[in-house]
Amino acid sequence: EPEVTQTPSHQVTQMGQEVILRCVPISNHLYFYWYRQILGQKVEFLVSFYNNEISEKSEIFDDQFSVERPDGSNFTLKIRSTKLEDSAMYFCASSEPQREITGELFFGEGSRLTVL
C-alpha cells in the first residue's frame, strides 16, 4: 500500500541552526501538507501546498518556515533558525483531489525535532 515517507525520523539540533525535514508524498497525490504536534498536545496545521505554491498557511508558519517541492517526488519543510519552541513532531501529509475536500489525508510517521 502506498505511503507517505518522512526523513529523518529524529533530528536533534542546536538553537539557531537550520533544519530541513523531508517528505515523499504518495505519488498520485496533488495536495501536500505539514502539520506539527508538540508532545501530548493537539495536531496543528502549518501549511498546505498545491500546484507548486502555498495554498494556505497558519500563524505558526512565519518567515522562519518555508516549503519546497524541489523535484517531482520530494516535499520539504525548512526552519531557518530553530527555536526551543520548535521542538515537536512534524507530520507530512498528502491527499488526492477527490479525498482532499473531505479532509481525508494520508500522514507519514513523522519527524521528531528536538531543539537544544
Place this chain on the structure above:
Amino acid sequence: GESVGLHLPTLSVQEGDNSIINCAYSNSASDYFIWYKQESGKGPQFIIDIRSNMDKRQGQRVTVLLNKTVKHLSLQIAATQPGDSAVYFCAEKGFDSNYQLIWGAGTKLIIKP
C-alpha cells in the same frame, strides 16, 4: 526533565465492548467532520468522515454521529479490539478554510483484556 503536555481524556473499555468517543466542535460553518486514529509513535490515520448535511454515517465497525444542534460529534467502535488502542482525534474542515483541518484535543482509548 519532566515533559509538560495536555492531559488527554482517557476512555477504558473492556475488550469486546463498544466504545463511544465524544468530541465537541467549534465552528458551525464546518463542512466536514473527520475522525483520525493515532497509534503510539505513528502519524494520524483517517478513519471516517461525515458531511455536515448528514447525522450518521457507518463504516467498518465504526459509526459517526453528528449533532449540529449541540455541536457534538461521536465515534462509536463496535466490539473493541486490542488494536483499537490509540488516541482518537476529531477534526473539522470548513468553508472558510480550503485546506486546513482544525483538530480537537484527542481521547486516549485503552482496551482492557
